[in-house]
Amino acid sequence: MSEPMAINGDMAIAMAWKQIDPDVVAAYPITPQTIIVEAFSDFVANGEVNTEYVCAESEHSALTICVGASAAGARVATATASAGLAFMWEMLYVTASMRMPIIMAVANRTLSGPINIHCDHSDAMGGRDSGWLQLFGENVQEAYDNTIMAFRIAEDMRVRLPIMTCLDGFIITHALERLEMLDDKTVKDFVGPFRPVRPLLDVKQPTTYGPLAMPDYYYELKYQVQASMDAALDVAKKTMDDFAKVSGRKYHLAEGYRTEDADYVMVAMGSTAGTMRYVVDQLRAQGKKVGAVKVRLFRPFPAADVAKLLEGKKAVAVMDRAMSPGTGSPLYMDVLQSISRMKDPPRVSNYVYGLGGRDLIPGQLTEVFQEIMANKGDRINFMGVRK
Amino acid sequence: MANEGSSSLPAGGMIIEAGSSKKYKTGEWRAQRPEVDKAKCTDCLTCWIYCPDNSVMVKDEKMVGFKYSHCKGCGICANQCPVKAITMKEEGVE
């Protein structure tokens, strides 16, 4: 374990990649992910890693290069954000259906328009149905830790799917925070060597990757991704247990805070989780029975874990840093499906917030708690918008 | 109709058997059939080079006809033949 250092989230990811030393990184810079690829290309230029770094001409090309490299038998990482992730959209599905365990950092930034470079989760939500796993980090330490765990989860033979490691743009990517790095050997041992499956470069086992599948096979091949997602829940859990042994930091798919005897619970992802716990502590000091749930793994969605944390509660507020105009937002919809078979389920409300980098003030979360404790509020609420 | 279950298919639909495209009878797609007039043909083998389905048959360096099991009737050979020895005929019409 290193001395704690002050570092931003993008650098923390670049440092994690440096320790893992992937075979290939292909990327295209985009705010607020840029520091990751800039810093990592310095490591490549300085000979500090053995990685082949490919400067692509677009994000679509970057991910396509990653898929080719992965099929060839390489361990591959990339990073993007916002419009860059949207530009990869076609290839996101291809990556997952070809079962390429690529690790991609997503510096969460909103989507145009209006054009805006600041944080929300709309970009990652666009990839939510693509067959990628999605981990959300709360702070710089988690951005680093999630990255290391992601390689092991993605490359597990029962999973073999790509993972997005999401971190809030600017709030985590650019803010200096405390980071404790593991030493290089611990990281290398934890991640282990890359085990390719029928690499294209193996001429003794000729393989065609990504052929067409007609109506008689498409559904079964799509179901393979579903089956791997199911397996990934256990693999992720086990990986988090093992990570605790080497790091002393214990993570869960969904993490409850003071939920045990709570009647009112707030659910969120990313950097908001810290603000949420601060507000919970304040309200607890006033004798209010409130708690918080942070969802770390969004895909596959840990429905059973979330349901367990919400069982017997009176009301739940789901905070979404993304919106789905015309219906409830993604996290809300998943919380609802998690409790849909529950006897006497809690009253669940959706709160959209923080779009386009709008600051979240602790007092706003206090108001959300007050609203659900008073049995008020609509099913879907747009917190703080000037109507 | 296929009957393999999802779990018994290679991951991601990989094809793990070499040369399996032979089994895919693209000839079933054909709407037009190439026919060669050997009186005009100079055996230059341009058609053999251009055919995307490896369906021009060659024996002893001579062009000897088409493999209709895989010829999909694209007409590239007829288009490329420098002496116009290949004509495309409607399938099902004499």
Ligand code: SF4
């Ligand atoms: S291209 Fe024409 S002339 Fe040349 S081999 Fe083919 S049919 Fe014969």
Ligand code: SF4
């Ligand atoms: S029609 Fe097309 S597929 Fe058939 S022999 Fe000519 S080039 Fe080949």
